[in-house]
Amino acid sequence: MDDLYRDYILEHYRHPHNFGVLDAPTASYEGSNPLCGDRITMMLGISDGIVREVAFTGRGCAISQASASLLTDEIKGKTVEEVEGMTPDDLLELIGIEISPARLKCALLSLDTVAHALADEAAEKAEPDGSASAPSSTSA
Amino acid sequence: MADLATTGPTSQAAPARLDPYRLRGDFPILSTANRFGKPLVYLDSAATSLKPLAVIEAVDGYNREYSANIHRGIYEMAERATGAYEETRVKIARLINAPDPHEIVFVRNATEAINLVAYSWGRRNIGRGDTIVLTEMEHHANLVPWQLVVQEMDGDLEFVPITDDGILRLEVYEVLLHLRPKLIAFTHVSNMLGTVNPVREMTEMAHAAGALVLIDGAQAVPHMPVDVREIGADFYVFSGHKMLGPTGSGALWARRELLEAMPPFMAGGDMIREVHLRRSEWNEVPYKFEAGTPDIAAEIGMGAAADYLMNLGMEAVRVHEQDLARYALDVLPREVPGIELYGPAAELRGGVVSFNLPGIHPHDVAQILDRSGICVRAGHHCTMPLHERFDLAATARASFNVYTVPEEIDALAVGLREVTRIFDR
Ligand SMILES: Cc1ncc(COP(=O)(O)O)c(C=O)c1O
Numbered sequence: 298m299d300d301l302y303r304d305y306i307l308e309h310y311r312h313p314h315n316f317g318v319l320d321a322p323t324a325s326y327e328g329s330n331p332l333c334g335d336r337i338t339m340m341l342g343i344s345d346g347i348v349r350e351v352a353f354t355g356r357g358c359a360i361s362q363a364s365a366s367l368l369t370d371e372i373k374g375k376t377v378e379e380v381e382g383m384t385p386d387d388l389l390e391l392i393g394i395e396i397s398p399a400r401l402k403c404a405l406l407s408l409d410t411v412a413h414a415l416a417d418e419a420a421e422k423a424e425p426d427g428s429a430s431a432p433s434s435t436s437a
Numbered sequence: 438m439a440d441l442a443t444t445g446p447t448s449q450a451a452p453a454r455l456d457p458y459r460l461r462g463d464f465p466i467l468s469t470a471n472r473f474g475k476p477l478v479y480l481d482s483a484a485t486s487l488k489p490l491a492v493i494e495a496v497d498g499y500n501r502e503y504s505a506n507i508h509r510g511i512y513e514m515a516e517r518a519t520g521a522y523e524e525t526r527v528k529i530a531r532l533i534n535a536p537d538p539h540e541i542v543f544v545r546n547a548t549e550a551i552n553l554v555a556y557s558w559g560r561r562n563i564g565r566g567d568t569i570v571l572t573e574m575e576h577h578a579n580l581v582p583w584q585l586v587v588q589e590m591d592g593d594l595e596f597v598p599i600t601d602d603g604i605l606r607l608e609v610y611e612v613l614l615h616l617r618p619k620l621i622a623f624t625h626v627s628n629m630l631g632t633v634n635p636v637r638e639m640t641e642m643a644h645a646a647g648a649l650v651l652i653d654g655a656q657a658v659p660h661m662p663v664d665v666r667e668i669g670a671d672f673y674v675f676s677g678h679k680m681l682g683p684t685g686s687g688a689l690w691a692r693r694e695l696l697e698a699m700p701p702f703m704a705g706g707d708m709i710r711e712v713h714l715r716r717s718e719w720n721e722v723p724y725k726f727e728a729g730t731p732d733i734a735a736e737i738g739m740g741a742a743a744d745y746l747m748n749l750g751m752e753a754v755r756v757h758e759q760d761l762a763r764y765a766l767d768v769l770p771r772e773v774p775g776i777e778l779y780g781p782a783a784e785l786r787g788g789v790v791s792f793n794l795p796g797i798h799p800h801d802v803a804q805i806l807d808r809s810g811i812c813v814r815a816g817h818h819c820t821m822p823l824h825e826r827f828d829l830a831a832t833a834r835a836s837f838n839v840y841t842v843p844e845e846i847d848a849l850a851v852g853l854r855e856v857t858r859i860f861d862r
Contacts, residue, residue: 301804301805302801302805302859302860304862307859307860307862331821332816332817333798333800333815333816333830333831334798334816334817334824334829334830334831335798335830336830356830357798357830358798358799358800358801359797359798359801359860360800360801397804400800400804403800
């Protein structure tokens with residue numbers, strides 16, 4: 298009866314995939330929706346331009362946590378470029394339920410946090426040779 | 438009860454009980470259904486109240502019949518608009534027992550009223566090292582404007598802490614008063630905990646220490662008798678849209694001497710007596726603070742709302758909503774296993790009940806309740822520091838008004854059990 302709270306969403310919420318911490322992430326970022334108190338820390342292990350490992354911790358509503366669980370499954374093994382190219386619509390399709398406007402922020406927090414982690418990493422890489430410019434906002 | 442409307446909230450006649458079932462007919466929105474065909478169970482009145490026909494018609498009447506600007510035209514329609522607008526000032530003064538309608542300044546909402554005082558009075562009277570005392574339970578509207586003042590003027594903020602039951606710790610307040618603060622600003626009723634604060638006692642203590650007092654009445658004026666003379670406050674603010682009136686209406690009350698000494702907050706038309714190219718003379722109080730064309734229709738609507746409430750009798754409104762709070766505090770823990778409730782006992786609270794279901798985010802709670810047509814607020818309700826105080830990311834909140842009936846609290850209990858069922862399956 299309840300579209301939003303399909304079994305698989307609740308299953309991801311109760312038993313999120315990739316929940317935990319990486320010992321030595323190459324990129325990480327803590328994202329939050331202060332308005333609702335959702336909070337996610339994304340950790341990525343990147344080598345040769347590929348996301349080899351990913352983990353997240355956090356607390357929040359079922360939508361934000363299930364979204365992070367699904368997203369981390371999706372990006373593992375992808376190239377950084379592919380991940381950077383993911384749009385909010387890609388993530389919403391992955392989540393597969395209809396999200397009301399009021400809950401979009403919850404659903405998209407995970408992707409937003411990944412984008413920030415990647416942007417920070419790119420900025421750090423650019424730093425040593427002095428050519429660093431502030432990362433323009435990522436496609437997400 | 439018609440005489441109550443003229444004698445005001447100080448009338449000590451035994452309060453008639455209010456019949457919420459009958460007056461629900463006055464609120465057209467209550468006969469609507471949501472997209473699932475479920476009738477509306479509106480439990481978010483602390484965010485904004487529903488509007489009775491009398492208010493809708495007052496706004497409509499202005500727009501249809503006499504939508505002229507005020508204080509300007511010579512023709513009959515303009516006089517009618519000015520008359521209705523100024524009549525609202527009289528009604529609002531009566532509602533809070535202000536001694537003089539000219540002490541009522543119309544603003545868009547409580548937030549604007551507090552900002553007006555912060556900019557105009559605050560920047561004149563708060564200097565380096567001066568202290569403003571607030572409480573841990575303030576709405577952001579009564580916190581952030583003061584943060585700006587003390588940052589700019591190099592002053593300090595102090596906060597009266599609360600107990601785990603959500604009651605202000607007056608023994609700490611007393612100690613803070615030794616700092617000789619210039620201003621104490623606190624809410625009359627907490628929009629998260631529902632706590633009704635001892636405003637009169639706190640005002641007396643502040644005055645004895647030489648401080649002025651601003652009271653945020655956004656959650657009090659709609660729900661209980663408020664008598665600014667009895668309280669003895671210096672500034673009192675509230676919003677029209679939480680007291681059955683339209684959005685865009687609100688009021689600041691302040692003692693006349695204070696208003697007269699304060700510089701204008703915004704400048705422009707209507708607030709001046711004489712304008713020359715290089716200087717102007719201010720209009721008298723309260724017009725000095727009402728620059729530009731106000732939301733005339735909304736303020737007139739707030740006047741109709743004040744009439745509506747005074748007709749019910751504020752004492753009856755208070756009794757009704759306290760009964761609802763008592764009922765909710767009794768029924769919810771019994772019917773919804775594990776529910777956590779915040780705030781004091783019913784004797785000390787208004788019609789506000791904040792809660793959590795263990796392990797379930799309030800957003801999810803609110804979303805599932807929405808399927809049953811039940812509207813509750815989920816989030817931090819513009820009280821982030823208060824949520825931090827309780828180490829909570831967010832809460833869900835049910836809040837009541839004159840049209841709320843116990844059956845809606847029963848529906849909430851059933852809805853919450855459904856939430857638990859969905860998350861436990
Ligand atoms: C206690 C309190 N103060 C101030 C406000 C601000 O009211 P408004 O948004 O109408 O300015 C609110 C509204 O949520 C409130 O509950």
